Amino acid sequence: TQLLEQSPQFLSIQEGENLTVYCNSSSVFSSLQWYRQEPGEGPVLLVTVVTGGEVKKLKRLTFQFGDARKDSSLHITAAQPGDTGLYLCAGVDSNSGYALNFGKGTSLLVTP
């Protein structure tokens, strides 16, 4: 099992601030996904990045996949209370082709 380390573990900011969360591993992944999980619900997919160096934007969220496909970042511009939740990254292992490994997540709280 490839370990995915996410940082920071917890983040509390005020509405309007910018933030970046990170997902790092020593393993190479064929693709990496970011999910958001709200309390009492299951994770919901936000984006999949496949190519090293790839940048994807989803409104105020910017996702980047590292050149070596071992790490990724999520940047949120002008955070809003609706962004509150647990952000999880998940990697598809290049060797096996199928194992889906999740990080422990970054718990984000955005206060008005």
Added chain:
Amino acid sequence: DAGVIQSPRHEVTEMGQEVTLRCKPISGHDYLFWYRQTMMRGLELLIYFNNNVPIDDSGMPEDRFSAKMPNASFSTLKIQPSEPRDSAVYFCASSLAGPGETQYFGPGTRLLVL
């Protein structure tokens, strides 16, 4: 579509009792996954099925855990006997293609073993 359906949503039981968690995947999805989520260990893949056949059960913690998928629309995860350390939120997810594709998660079953 109703999405992935899990039952029960909450379960409280005593140590030693048998626990059965149920999942109905999204119709037409070929893959079904069972995960366990705790604060300490995060979200862990327990087992997944492709076309009702178990593909990888290396995440199943021990023999007390078993999972079945008798048909394309139903799966169970059973713990017998249950232990306090099994307390967690158990998620079922389904996917149209392989694990690299989008997984659609159910709302989870929150299990507390006393």
